[in-house]
Amino acid sequence: FADHAGPATTLKRMNVGPHPHTGLSTFSWMIEGEILHRDSLGSEQVLRPGQVNLMTAGHGISHSEESLSDRIHLAQLWIALPDAERERAPSFQHFPELPRLGLGGWDGTLLVGELDGCRSPVPSFTPLLGLDLACSGPVDAVLRLRRGFEHGVMLLEGEVEVAPTGHEAVESVAPGTLLYIGPGCEAVELRSAGPARLLLLGGEPWATPPLLWWNFVGREPAEMGAWAQDWAREDGGRFGVVAGYVGPRIAVPPVPALKRPG
Numbered sequence: 718f719a720d721h722a723g724p725a726t727t728l729k730r731m732n733v734g735p736h737p738h739t740g741l742s743t744f745s746w747m748i749e750g751e752i753l754h755r756d757s758l759g760s761e762q763v764l765r766p767g768q769v770n771l772m773t774a775g776h777g778i779s780h781s782e783e784s785l786s787d788r789i790h791l792a793q794l795w796i797a798l799p800d801a802e803r804e805r806a807p808s809f810q811h812f813p814e815l816p817r818l819g820l821g822g823w824d825g826t827l828l829v830g831e832l833d834g835c836r837s838p839v840p841s842f843t844p845l846l847g848l849d850l851a852c853s854g855p856v857d858a859v860l861r862l863r864r865g866f867e868h869g870v871m872l873l874e875g876e877v878e879v880a881p882t883g884h885e886a887v888e889s890v891a892p893g894t895l896l897y898i899g900p901g902c903e904a905v906e907l908r909s910a911g912p913a914r915l916l917l918l919g920g921e922p923w924a925t926p927p928l929l930w931w932n933f934v935g936r937e938p939a940e941m942g943a944w945a946q947d948w949a950r951e952d953g954g955r956f957g958v959v960a961g962y963v964g965p966r967i968a969v970p971p972v973p974a975l976k977r978p979g
């Protein structure tokens with residue numbers, strides 16, 4: 718799941734009250750503005766441009782997110798945890814600096830994974846690639862891809878022409894779009910005529926996709942009901958309490974009838 722907030726100047730600042738998560742890591746990449754993160758582990762961290770917050774929910778965590786600025790531009794990715802890790806203890810990590818690299822005219826920031834002998838300090842529980850690419854003028858570059866990965870090109874600003882090798886079509890991608898590139902692709906050409914920014918995301922395809930409902934990632938529909946009941950408790954159950962946040966918690970919606978994916 719990929720969420721793109723902004724770029725925007727808002728009259729009312731973003732204020733997301735305490736809410737629970739399971740079975741995922743939230744990966745927050747700040748481009749403009751500042752956000753204050755608080756969670757049920759007692760973490761309190763301001764996220765600034767060029768920085769990453771990584772919150773791994775494991776078996777359960779709750780957090781709040783408040784904007785400290787009128788201007789905001791943020792990408793938040795929800796990364797599902799594999800079976801062996803999804804019941805792990807929750808954790809929170811802040812990364813003030815990420816490796817930068819030049820990629821044929823693109824200014825790259827390696828958010829997660831490995832590229833050109835460079836490794837991001839951000840850990841992941843499955844092999845992943847997360848790369849922020851920005852340019853201020855015309856650029857045209859070919860990037861090598863890992864054949865075993867599926868990829869997504871998520872446009873954040875501008876307009877970019879994407880040409881995966883072995884495919885006839887050249888796709889023009891604008892903000893609000895995620896272009897999917899299936900596994901087996903060796904390289905991708907990324908062209909822009911003007912200022913642009915995108916995220917190149919990659920990872921190994923899942924044999925069976927996880928079940929995503931509300932803020933929860935699981936496997937079985939019955940898990941969702943149990944987690945919803947836990948969050949409805951006064952003490953937040955397994956999700957605990959976000960200390961320091963002033964305001965109400967976000968209530969869990971009624972759990973719909975869900976089917977196991979795959």
Ligand code: MN
Pocket residue numbers: 736738743780932
């Ligand atoms: Mn959240």
